[in-house]
Amino acid sequence: MKLNPLHIAFALVVAIRSIGPHAVSADDPLPSWNDTDTKTSITSFVQRVTDPDSPDFVEPALRIATFDNDGTLWSEKPFYFQLAFALDRVKAMAPMHPEWKQTQPFQAVLEGDMKTVMAGGKESLLKIVATTHAGMTAAEFEALAYDWIQTAKHPKTGRLYKDMVYQPMLELLTYLRSNGFKTFIVSGGGIDFMRPWTMETYGIPPDQVVGSSIKTKYELRDGKPVILRMPDIDFIDDKEGKPIGIHSHIGRRPIFAAGNSDGDWQMLQYATMDHSPSFGLIVHHTDADREWAYDRQSAVGKLDKVLDDAPKQGWTVVDMKRDWKQIYPK
């Protein structure tokens, strides 16, 4: 077997996971969480569903936990990090496309004029996605996404994007897994954009990632089987798409779901309503100093209906500023 970077990453992660920042102390499985009622509500839920003598005991096979990605496991400002990847791809591809200097939305991307890019709305973004995410094999795209995540840095924090994951959420993932949960990502982001690095970053293997996808095609090319990425949307894993994606990929209702925006509303309903015991977790971005503060009016990560519904549905709202001792890994 030829070793590519992804293979090496898989090998390394086995060693890293047990000694790295994800490690869980025997005394406190969630050391980056302050000792508030939020933390207690999580640990008491996990104790109830894992104690064989509890009336709320849940068989390990049914301990399904689903996590949104953008804004729930890592930051999403000033815009989804996958868009930064797409813009970087446009820049890298530009020398092959001299016509982009006079073609929108590419011209605006190359000139760093994000206002014009965003003003083009959905149509502009779809053009950028079709150009940067399609027209190649799945293996080629995997390598591009993997290489990008190793080096690309956030313009404001100067951190690698992959180091802008939330330390408390890494601990929560590990804590749930150590209690027999199977953890899944269920994100509006591209499934194939996330898969190359979710094992290394979150300990979540590719087959436990659910996301949006474009159409693909199988063929033999010079005797080599390839999956071709086509420039057409296949599935949008957002809003009512999340329960559909969960049903399609997981086939069971989660008993634990975490999100941070109205895009997660239906997933939170699906995991918790008429489904007890279960746990809904909402990451509320309240920390303008250490991260960002936004909710009801935000263009990216709008949290409105879900915030209204939380008390009614008994969902636990994480107040990032109050509940998290630390935001990013050290």
Add this chain to the structure above:
Amino acid sequence: MKLNPLHIAFALVVAIRSIGPHAVSADDPLPSWNDTDTKTSITSFVQRVTDPDSPDFVEPALRIATFDNDGTLWSEKPFYFQLAFALDRVKAMAPMHPEWKQTQPFQAVLEGDMKTVMAGGKESLLKIVATTHAGMTAAEFEALAYDWIQTAKHPKTGRLYKDMVYQPMLELLTYLRSNGFKTFIVSGGGIDFMRPWTMETYGIPPDQVVGSSIKTKYELRDGKPVILRMPDIDFIDDKEGKPIGIHSHIGRRPIFAAGNSDGDWQMLQYATMDHSPSFGLIVHHTDADREWAYDRQSAVGKLDKVLDDAPKQGWTVVDMKRDWKQIYPK
């Protein structure tokens, strides 16, 4: 958590799997396989990819094994068992549909006239599927499939359909898992038809089942979240659909793939071509006494191109009559 039959099955399977007929002896992990070169080729492959000192060593995270279901893990004659389920559903629903006595293909189903049903071709079958597999919630369908598999018997053998799984393949699944493989079903059959019972029968959880699907819709019904099953085909997990389904659900190429028909051709290619080390396994139905004997001319489970390709691609062909000591569990 309310316990439904599926939950109880999940609980039982933990106990059953370690002591049941799937159990693997330390001396011989494949006791129902005769000591032929077929068996040796399997065990030597597994040894090579799991020995850290072997040049063919494969990290556990990349040990993905995919299995076709019909004809590979259980029998498929005289027709796919899922069709038997659909016909039984038509009969159960008939009292609510007096018009079916004069409407094809339902009339033929009710009269047991399979010749007329089959003569209606794809259109007839789609009508039967739409009527019996859609128009209800996912939870309702799950219960119907689960209940059916517990009791429905094969007309020729008198065995429960679920007891017409291949004992040697059960051992192979367990053997691969005990060597760090993650085992998946990749079948042309309905994903939601299989999922309710694959854990109990094969030790394969719902999220590791890939199959054909119909469209679904999410909604809240009287405050209860439901997935509705719509009468439209969403995805056919057969032929070139198999690599697509594998890419969509698993996100990695298998290093081990098992099939029994030309519907598995592309999956076998995808797992093995330009991908070493890897293993392609073909179940050749050669045993008319203990099971069925068929290949190139068969309407169900036609094995033609794959048989031609096997020697070229180095795929291992199981001669059921010669290689299997036992067909079904005792």
